[in-house]
Amino acid sequence: MMKDLYKTMIVSTALFAAPGMAHATDDTVTVGFPVALSGFVAPYDDGPRKAALLAIDNINAEGGLLGKKIVSVEADTKSDPGEGANAATDVLGKGATMVMVTCDFDFGAPAALVAQAQNKIAFSSCAADPKFGAQGIGNNAYTMATASIAQGALLAEFAYNELGFRKAFVLNDLQVEYNKSLCNSFQERFAELAGAEGIVDVDAYNAGNDTSIAPQITRIKSHDDIDVIMFCGAINGGSYVRQIRAAGIDEPMLAGESMDGSYWLEAVPDLSNFYVATYGSIFGDDPDPEVNAFVTKFKEKYGELPVTAHSMTGYSVIEAWAEAVKRANSFDTDAVRAELDKFSDEPLLVGETSFSPDIHINTGRPMTMLEIENGKHKAIGSFSAEKVSDIKF
Amino acid sequence: MRAAIPTLVILVVMILAVSLLGVFGSPLLLRVVIGAMINLVVVIGLSIFIGNSGILSFGHASFAAIGAYSAAWFTLPITMKKIFLPSLPAFVLSTQVGLAGGAAIGAVTAAITAAVIGVVIVRLSGIAASIATLAWLAIVHSVFSNAEALTKGTSSLVGLPIETNLFVATFAAILALVVAFLFRFSRYGLMLQASREDEAAALASGIPVRQLRLVAFVISAAVVAIAGVLKGHFLGILAVGQFYLEFTFLSLAMLVLGGMRSLSGAVVGTFAVAGIAEILRILSSGFEIFGLEVVAMPGLREIGLAIMMLLILLVRPMGITNGRELTLPWKRKTANELPITNDRTG
Structure with a gap:
């Protein structure tokens, strides 16, 4: 029995040690999604993640960002805060330049803290808690939610x-x-x-x-x-x-x-x-035609309407980040953060969005x-x- | 105790070996290893009470919570404390200690609490005691979920310095192991184990069963509290929900899987669950085999882990270690000569 046990240990050690890291090549830039793919938070992350992928498709169709194609990597947080931090480590290890985390403070923060420690931008799709920003997590944490x-x-x-x-x-x-x-x-x-x-x-x-x-x-x-x-x-x-x-x-x-x-x-x-x-009507009658166009495109890509308008926040995460990257003309975190902090009533899909070095959530949005x-x-x-x-x- | 020293050595070597995986592995593996070490502290803590007394406790997550929060009150940077927990007492608001100080505060607070509530619990036996611990957990959970000024209630507490690294976690695991080892093989530990086998006989032999159970309860609460402190300072965030039913059942599952009756069981069980979980996690994100692409299966880990546990317990109802201690092959005969009686608990 004891022998079996040691044998098992050696086998599992070997399995562990096998690295499977895929790094981004020179003509691509990676966005990481440490979000809930399983567990009870998964339905809340599904829409924003799909919408973010849609936004990535759109940018790639127009020639990419600063000449680079955006690729995405995902890791499942399993709706567990601890696993969230692991998932963030996983996608950052795979070369993610920016991460989009769970639509909730408690479940998104551990992943954002990992990104903060590695000086990478972490956007929550729709965590509506103002702690999701410089005060609670750090200067690299933003949320697309309306407080x-x-x-x-x-x-x-x-x-x-x-x-x-x-x-x-x-x-x-x-x-x-x-x-x-x-x-x-x-x-x-x-x-x-x-x-x-x-x-x-x-x-x-x-x-x-x-x-x-x-x-x-x-x-x-x-x-x-x-x-x-x-x-x-x-x-x-x-x-x-x-x-x-x-x-x-x-x-x-x-x-x-x-x-x-x-x-x-x-x-x-x-x-x-x-x-x-x-955030908007997913029923095709929003006062903003952009929202209706988004809903149509979403339906084209996924064959169904978004379950809720929270998905729009995921789309805008990519919009905001891509815009900041363009203005900074760089993927460098410090440069991108500086541009994000200058956002003043930027017309994003979720609505006009402003950030400042202190406030990384919106309160004035319609x-x-x-x-x-x-x-x-x-x-x-x-x-x-x-x-x-x-x-x- | 001397006869059991090889067991201690084997377990320490095992912990160090797993720890080495973290040193040489990827950053993700490092996190997984640290997480496993923290779980190990929990499970060893549980086994100090459960393994020796034979009473299942569902309430130890409460001590992890008490330890984690009482430490956080002191380790949070002063500026953050004033923003997030402004109604803490003034002397707490103006004090900041490091992780070691926090761990000491957490362990002592949990131990004192355990000494008070333990008096009630050790008067009960068997399932009644277990249910009492569950009730205690529910009480602590409710209080913490509503004590906004102390815990931020249903919101989470952020800003804890992230100071739990591999060295700290491994050190804590070995410390917990040594504490558990010293207690288990002390005369008090042996007396308590005697009461586990036959309470009436133990009482008739003059063993102060309740007092010893209380001692084990307090020590195990302090060890579990240290794990709670480490967990908080590993993630940098505390939420009351982290220390509730999932925490309870996962750590109990690790202990039962390894073998409740031995210290080796706690170590083997924790590492087995952590290892299987990590392998399944890698598999669940999809892979290729013989040119065949297996798609990602979120949730595979949870189902797979449950099936593995079921299979292991079918084959070895007493856990992987069969309730024995690991020992050197040539010493096995003497060490395992003690017959294992029919067990009521596992």
Whole structure:
């Protein structure tokens, strides 16, 4: 037995030692994707990754970047923070000049930290936490997301100004940081506009533990003066919306980007009176023709519509980086970073994008508001928040 | 204890050999090896309690969390602490220590906590004790997920200096091994193992079973806490979710796979799982065989690992080491003369 054990050790040692490194040649430049290809984060990374590959195709079709063809390498983070760091090491070892990491702070940060340590640019597709930048990770970390505080303020202004609502009930899901930040910023801005009495009541659940939200529904029903329900749900959101509607609560509901897409609508057939803030409409009716063109191209390449508009962030990651490379006329990280930090209202697919040496996330960007009526999405315009609270880390 | 010295030597050599892979391998392999060393510290820590007392613990991830966060409060650079955790007590905010200091703080905090909660747990036996540890884990997880001022709750804590390198991780693994070895072959360790085999007989022989279990519980909590500290300073980021069910079951699986009853089992199990996982990871990204292209199969590692574990346990229900210690071939006879009784735990 002992002999077998030693034998196994030697064999596995030999297997380990076999290196399989493919380095970029002179006429190519490599972009690394240490993202979740398996595990529960994978659906969130799938769209941005596919859209980024689409952007790479477009650039290559036009002759590449600074005369070089862009090639991509992928490594699976397995939806695990530790594996994320390994995946980043893997793609950087394969010569990646820049990496695009997971659409979430907790799962993207370990990979970005590895890139930061090797002085390589790390873009998160849609981590909405402002820590994903110079303060939390380092000067090479950027995120293409619109900060959650901006989304909350935007929804509050939309509800107050556009829809004329004065009394809001806030329902928060405490499982994810994004939700908390969204609801807090909504509450803050709505109370500024409608006065403190504008927030009728606040309740919360945790999608990690609570499959039923009956107590919260009872609380909503105990108020008869609610104009609108601010719903900060994400995971299993469809199930909670169904519970609310099934209880006979037909008041309008507002939600952030986490409720984008139509995949969850099966849970709530014929849903009406539901508003979602998103990066763009994936239903072909966005006010911005560029977005509609993107959706068409995406469908051509992959045979299906993007599941959510988050995919646009992946496209813009490549857009932004390529633009900075062009301006710097170099792939050198320091030069590219200097150009990125000069971005001021750059017209990217996700919207006008600005960065500064201190702030690597956007707060002032407009978002498309979608209305769901009888289970169908309709874009009702592009809105941006007038006043966004200061970034808190 | 002297008779067991060859075991210690073999295990140390094994750890150093794996460590050498990291020295000469690619940067990725280096990371994998460091990760395996940190896991090894966890599994050795677990085996100090589980291996000697025979009580399964599902709660040790809590000590990794307590260790990791209490160390981070002190190792985070002062400027970052003021941004991310401004409501920490003033003396914590104004102090910064290195990784070694952090590890000491983490281990002591976890040990004190374990000494308190352990009093309750060691009064129970068998499955009741195991469930109590699981309940404890759930409590710590909930508290940490909501203690925004201390942990940033569901958000993650970044900015930890990345100081866990191969040397530090290997040193910690060997240190953990030596601690576990000294305890296991001390008279207290042997008494505790006696209680594992037959609690009633042990009590009748005057062995203070509860006290010894508590001692093992505290030592193992401190060792697991050091692993938590290393993990945080390896990734540079802490999230409460890192120390919950997945952490618990993966480390238990390593221990069970290697063989719960021996220290060698902890080492062999950890390295076996790490090795299989890494090979499957390489395979899962696609490869070519005889001109035939095998496409990437994300998720192969998880399924493959589960199947391998199942197969190994089918063939060797007591784990790869069969619950024995590794020893020199010519000494094997004497070292393994002790009969292995029917085991209730594994």
